[in-house]
Amino acid sequence: MQEDSGNRTAQATASNGARKPASGTSRASRGPSIGDVAKAAGVSSQTVSRVSNGLTNVEETTKNRVLDAMKQLGYRPNRAARALKSGQFKSIGVIMFTLSSFGNMRTLDAIATAASQAGYSVTLIPLHDPTTGTVSGAYHRLREQEVDGVVIIFEAHLLDHADITLPEDLPAVVIDSNPGSGYPMVDTDQAEGARFATKHLLDLGHQQVWHIGGPPSSFSAQHREESWKRTLEDAGIDAPPVLHGDWSTESGYQIGLELGRNPDVTAIFAANDQMALGAMRALHELGRAIPGEVSIVGFDDLEESTSFWPPLTTVRQDFHAVGRLSIENLLQQMAGNSPVNDATKVPTQLVVRKSTAAPAK
Amino acid sequence: MQEDSGNRTAQATASNGARKPASGTSRASRGPSIGDVAKAAGVSSQTVSRVSNGLTNVEETTKNRVLDAMKQLGYRPNRAARALKSGQFKSIGVIMFTLSSFGNMRTLDAIATAASQAGYSVTLIPLHDPTTGTVSGAYHRLREQEVDGVVIIFEAHLLDHADITLPEDLPAVVIDSNPGSGYPMVDTDQAEGARFATKHLLDLGHQQVWHIGGPPSSFSAQHREESWKRTLEDAGIDAPPVLHGDWSTESGYQIGLELGRNPDVTAIFAANDQMALGAMRALHELGRAIPGEVSIVGFDDLEESTSFWPPLTTVRQDFHAVGRLSIENLLQQMAGNSPVNDATKVPTQLVVRKSTAAPAK
DNA sequence: TCTCGCTATGTTTACGCAAACATCTTGGAA
DNA sequence: TTCCAAGATGTTTGCGTAAACATAGCGAGA
Numbered sequence A, B: 001m002q003e004d005s006g007n008r009t010a011q012a013t014a015s016n017g018a019r020k021p022a023s024g025t026s027r028a029s030r031g032p033s034i035g036d037v038a039k040a041a042g043v044s045s046q047t048v049s050r051v052s053n054g055l056t057n058v059e060e061t062t063k064n065r066v067l068d069a070m071k072q073l074g075y076r077p078n079r080a081a082r083a084l085k086s087g088q089f090k091s092i093g094v095i096m097f098t099l100s101s102f103g104n105m106r107t108l109d110a111i112a113t114a115a116s117q118a119g120y121s122v123t124l125i126p127l128h129d130p131t132t133g134t135v136s137g138a139y140h141r142l143r144e145q146e147v148d149g150v151v152i153i154f155e156a157h158l159l160d161h162a163d164i165t166l167p168e169d170l171p172a173v174v175i176d177s178n179p180g181s182g183y184p185m186v187d188t189d190q191a192e193g194a195r196f197a198t199k200h201l202l203d204l205g206h207q208q209v210w211h212i213g214g215p216p217s218s219f220s221a222q223h224r225e226e227s228w229k230r231t232l233e234d235a236g237i238d239a240p241p242v243l244h245g246d247w248s249t250e251s252g253y254q255i256g257l258e259l260g261r262n263p264d265v266t267a268i269f270a271a272n273d274q275m276a277l278g279a280m281r282a283l284h285e286l287g288r289a290i291p292g293e294v295s296i297v298g299f300d301d302l303e304e305s306t307s308f309w310p311p312l313t314t315v316r317q318d319f320h321a322v323g324r325l326s327i328e329n330l331l332q333q334m335a336g337n338s339p340v341n342d343a344t345k346v347p348t349q350l351v352v353r354k355s356t357a358a359p360a361k
Numbered sequence C: 001t002c003t004c005g006c007t008a009t010g011t012t013t014a015c016g017c018a019a020a021c022a023t024c025t026t027g028g029a030a
Numbered sequence D: 001t002t003c004c005a006a007g008a009t010g011t012t013t014g015c016g017t018a019a020a021c022a023t024a025g026c027g028a029g030a
Helices: A035-041 A045-053 A060-073 A078-088 A102-117 A132-145 A154-163 A190-204 A219-234 A249-260 A273-286 A303-307 A319-334 B034-041 B044-050 B060-073 B077-088 B102-117 B132-147 B156-162 B190-201 B218-235 B250-261 B273-286 B303-307 B318-334
Strands: A093-094 A123-124 A149-153 A172-175 A185-188 A210-213 A266-271 A296-297 A314-316 A343-346 A349-350 B091-096 B120-126 B149-154 B174-175 B183-189 B210-213 B268-271 B296-297 B313-315 B343-346 B350-351
Touching: A035 A045, A035 A060, A078 A123, A078 A154, A078 B077, A093 A102, A102 A123, A102 A149, A102 B120, A123 B102, A123 B318, A132 B250, A149 A319, A154 B250, A172 A319, A185 A190, A185 A319, A190 A266, A190 A296, A190 A314, A190 A349, A210 A219, A210 A273, A219 A266, A249 A266, A266 A273, A273 A296, A273 A303, A296 B091, A303 B250, A303 B273, A314 B273, A314 B350, A319 A343, B034 B044, B034 B060, B102 B120, B102 B149, B102 B318, B149 B318, B149 B343, B174 B313, B174 B318, B183 B190, B183 B318, B190 B268, B190 B296, B190 B313, B190 B350, B210 B218, B210 B250, B210 B273, B250 B268, B268 B273, B273 B296, B273 B303, B318 B343
Parallel strands: A093 A123, A093 A149, A149 A172, A172 A185, A185 A343, A210 A266, A266 A296, B091 B120, B091 B149, B149 B174, B174 B183, B183 B343, B210 B268, B268 B296
Antiparallel strands: A123 B120, A314 A349, B313 B350
């Protein structure tokens, strides 16, 4: 029912096909070209091009004739040809080590939306092995793929290790990096969020706030930790030692076990919701009431966090804004505007639920 | 240092350039072309092409000379030109309505990995508004973007509504659809997973298993529900009415409240982990012990599920395999092999944790 | 009436690459 | 020694598009 319709245009290819798929060139039954449309409409190909690009200097009737021909033939401009001619690819690359984190995913979602609204497609460049070799491979691939700009989503220490150098004329935006990276940066205001969380616990009357940190190699984690520490110090409190997890619930669980055994611990700020969840599990197992004996605050605001037991007080990140602003910045750069070198910070929001309360006296 | 090298070939363009960045064509300071490399190496461009494509019939010394020249000039092949010439784009499109679901994101991750290993890039086609217009817009964009194949990740009823018709010669694979869609399908073996979950509860001694279903429009949800029902019937049990959520924790919570008030309910199978989580929260609030009074099983196995309170017994989906197999199928099709019309089912695995136990007598 | 100047349209060309074909070299068989 | 086969390399060509450059047509002002 759908296999005998192949004889539409060409006779140049009339004799091949039947044999075997050959090297791989065969199946590209190309669609109608600008020339086919021109022939059908009885105009020159240049006129078709003008219509296709929305130029105004085409007479109404001619234009309609061309449009009809396009529709009839199902014409679609060939991006490859366009890119070759114009040197632009209308594509934005996203370099990332993993999609599997909640934040990255949401950010990517926003990036894809914003990019597609601006007429750009998004090409994924996954990097799974953070070694020099792999990253430079990705760099190469980037060049090959000829994107017009890139968004780099990963923790900047990997960037450093990787010794990645993007083509100097390639617009780039970095997410979750340090400000000194040389690229414009867009990120959640980590410091603000951590301050909100810490202050919330302090305001409830806790004398001390313990911290479950993210991996020290992560700039997000560093910023949250620094801000937590500074907030305590501003309140005249010496910060207790930090226990570092790796963002996973499991690491949060282990650290929660440790903290939970210490009766002095009444307030915990975890660097993300998953570690907070793990810690809550540990506290449950130890029989420590939340928030009766121990209060806990997370960071991220996962969709699930509202249904954790108890529902988790946390800091909401606006990943959507991060993604959107990244693209805006990138588009600016691509438009040739001065390289925007500032660090855009996206505000956070404290979401108070049931995992925090005043300490028992 | 790199701005006075423009007199390379033409004189037709000799006088432009200096003025202003103009419309937007400017910044594409194109890299070296195959011709530049050829000149530098003192060979013909065709020889460079041969080296670039790994053809064997080039003498070792020549090859090295070309390679050196490539490295020195930082040459990278231009994909657009290659695509234009060959009719292939070395790119796979992924059509999806939302990235924000756990499964989709894991699947996408696997797709990106598998595709890049095969030398393909991945282009995202986000669809946020499931109306006919939007989808057909996406279809058009697809054509424009000239991908060599597409993976469609969304619930198939949207496909139906959208009345999407992919170009008939465009290889496609559908995930989470019904087998009759006309496209090869790859999906988790939903029926098996639901059977595992239901049977697990039955085996523990529960006389009845209630079900929190996903939205009826989702094929995954349908399959899970059907299989749950069949499993009960095979055990000689009449299935109770199904309560349908929308996959969210909130909907699980609402349904959990309802089920929890019914003292007859001792075993629940939720169609995903998030609804299971919501239901558990409801049960906690109602003071019903898990698993003492009520056992509950989820579906998905989120990373977090192991730290839910109590840790959730659930059915693990192998999203990675789904993604990988999709790409494998697509590559097969693109290689011109017979259209693989079967439905590939990826096995599931029951992960028993602490949310299930034998019913109290 | 003629010419200038604008708009609508057509023609040529090059973007970078790689098939297809042409040519040159080399070594071995007759 | 002559000639040919096979491999190495060069030349031509066209993929689809859109700038750059022609040309044709038509109205307005002198």
